[in-house]
Amino acid sequence: MEHSPAGTDIPCLQVAKEDSAFSSARDTRVRIFHGIRGRLVAESTLSIRSFPFCGIVNSFTIRAAVNFSAGVSMPAHRPLAVEKSHIDRLIDADFSLTRLVYAYITCAAAWLVFGSLVGEYAGIRLAFPDFGVHPLFSFGRLRPIHTNVVLWGWSSLGMIGLALYVVPRTCQKSLSSNRLAWASLLLLNVAILAGVVLLANGVNNGGQEYREFPWPVMGLYALGLLLLAVNLYRTVAGRSIAEIYIANWYIVAAFLWTITLVVAAYLPWYQNGLGETVIQGYYMHQGVGMWFTPMVLGLTYYFLPKFLNKPIYSYSLGVLAFWTQLLFYTLIGAHHFVFSPIPWWLQTVAIIFSVGMFIPVVAGTGNFLLTMRGSEGAIARSYTVPFILVGVLFYFVGSGQGTLEAFRSLNALWHFTNFTVAHSHITMYGFVSFLIWGGIYGLLPRLTGREPPHLLIGVHFWFALIGLLIYGISLMIGGTEQGESWISGAPFIDSVRLMASYWLWRAVSGSLMLAAHLLFAYNTWRMRPRSRPMQAAEPAGDPA
Ligand code: HEM
Ligand code: HEM
Secondary structure, X not given: OOOOOOOOOXXXXXXXXXXXXXXXXXXXXXXXXXXXXXXXXXXEEEEEEOOOOOOOOOHHHHHHXXXXXXXXXXXXXXXXXXXXXXXXXXXXXXXXHHHHHHHHHHHHHHHHHHHHHHHHHHHHHHHOOOOOOXXXXXXXXXXXXXXXXXXXXXXXXXXXXXXXXXXXXXXOOOOOOHHHHXXXXXXXXXXXXXXXXXXXXXXXXOOOOOOOOOHHHHHHHHHHHHHHHHHHHHHHHOOOOOOOOHHHHHHHHHHHHHHHHHHHHHOHHHOOHHHHHHHHHHHHHHHHHHHHHHHHHHHHHHHHHHHHOOOOOOHHHHHHHHHHHHHHHOOOHHHHHOOOOOOHHHHHHHHHHHHHOHHHHHHHHHHHHHHHOOOXXXXXXXXXXXXXXXXXXXXXXXXXXXXXXXXXXXXXXHOOOHHHHHXXXXXXXXHHHHHHHHHHHHHHHHHHOOOOOHHHHHHHHHHHHHHHHHHHHHHHHHHHHHHHHHHHOOOHHHHHHHHHHHHHHHHHHHHHHHHHHHHHHHHHHHOOOOOOOOOOOOOOOOOO
16 A cells, blocks of 8 residues: 555545445545635545544444343344454654644643543532532632633643644645644643632632633733744645645634734723623634634544545535634624623624524535535444534534524523523534544544554543533523523522522533543543654554
8 A cells, every 4th residue: 555645635535435344445536626616626646545443323332232221132243333443554654743743632631631520520519519618619710710721721732733733734744843833832731720720729810701811821822822823824834735725724714813812802901891891702702713613623624524535525615614704703792791781783783693603504514414425334433423423413503502592582581591501511512522532533543553442432422422412401401491480580599499400410411521531531541652653554553
């Protein structure tokens, strides 16, 4: 088998796939489509080794579960799950980039475990208020620690780690500077650590959600992002192909938007009165809409076609989603403060644009689902694509839910209730986190030659998914009852009492999610790079 030169296996490749033998090599004619103009601009020949996966979602597992519950023993010769393929070739001999990507992902995994421990503890405190009472562990301190750690630690570092691979790869160019990326990692980690210590000791930026870190801490974080933006921008600028692949539109833009956002959110002259509220709404939703969303969408535009060995359904839809995301998302911040004293017209604009968000959301999810169409067999055999499928579905569900929440009639019912907490987790967890996991499980084994046990990846998937479903459904029902109770004028304590059972379910589901994260951390360790570089042609299977 030949290996494609670094970077040539960009994901818009048209590659014929051998469904049953995932590890067979093939020489394939490759067509690189640039759908913006709908024309073929390049054609090259290279050979691709199909990417092997194992099954998580498959009828066999379901049959095994049915047989088990019916007391029927499985025939001895039948495996519990579909025969799994192992990765057997490295895709990249650039050992220094592998170590860099792995370092980002390890830090992300560590912040995820820490952040979810804090989230679980906060969740238990809501269900059992007398549990572990101490000023250091008060809900008011734990909550911002949880949110800042999972947003700026886990999700951001995970996405950046993957982007450090995707951008050079799709530009057919080495990363502009590995050293600068290491410096950024240090800055980002120091900022998060300092922020956590300060928040735990009651030092914060005031009650400004998701910007509770004091400005010097966020300044450090922004500097880390700025260096990364320069690094990635220079990589794209020096690319050795004419077109900028759609993934890079999203990724580079996300950095530029976010740096602008952080600066605007921390400038001192917006920190008073209603101006502060408008900026707060702008900041909160640009954070999710112009950082997390474009970053994971950009990564998915690389990983999904790559893992399925087929081109993205429509390049043009990706471009449409990009521009409409920019148009609609930047003006919806005020939907966080419907019925507040900020101008009524501004609220109305935010609501109308929240409906407009349906265009990029439908374009994005439609594009991904249509790319998956016809690849059901590959998805069933894969331990990576199911994460991506779930992420895409929750992108649609969570965004639809958000649009409903923006309407005045429904906002009157759900605002301030736990319904919004359900929405936050359906989006940040179901959408963003699942897509990051999909990328990590797909990429790391190919970089390091080591796979974690397939069973543990499956358990991670199901624990996280079932945990999220229990979490989301219980808080959506509980949140709705909470809102109804307030509207009915019942004493406030009634709404607290009615939430007790739903918060218990949240604590239970949180335990499942936490267990999933511990498994993920272990799996990440199992995918660690070897101590010395391996040759690209060297068999690298780690039979797990
Ligand atoms: C069409 C897309 C979306 C719309 C229209 C939308 C709408 C909304 C609305 C109206 C709220 C405020 C609810 C309230 O406080 O009354 C909200 C909150 C929130 N949304 Fe979305 N949403 C969308 C997509 C997303 C996505 C993709 C994410 C994550 C990546 C996200 C993350 C959040 C978070 C974290 C909050 C909680 C903010 C807080 O703490 O107050 N949303 N969303
Ligand atoms: C073990 C898993 C987790 C548990 C038990 C958990 C628990 C919690 C709790 C108790 C809160 C406070 C809710 C309130 O104020 O009533 C919260 C808020 C939040 N969590 Fe988590 N969480 C978990 C994982 C995550 C992850 C992985 C993310 C993001 C990737 C995340 C994002 C958020 C956000 C954005 C909020 C703010 C919600 C809002 O204001 O609407 N959580 N979480």
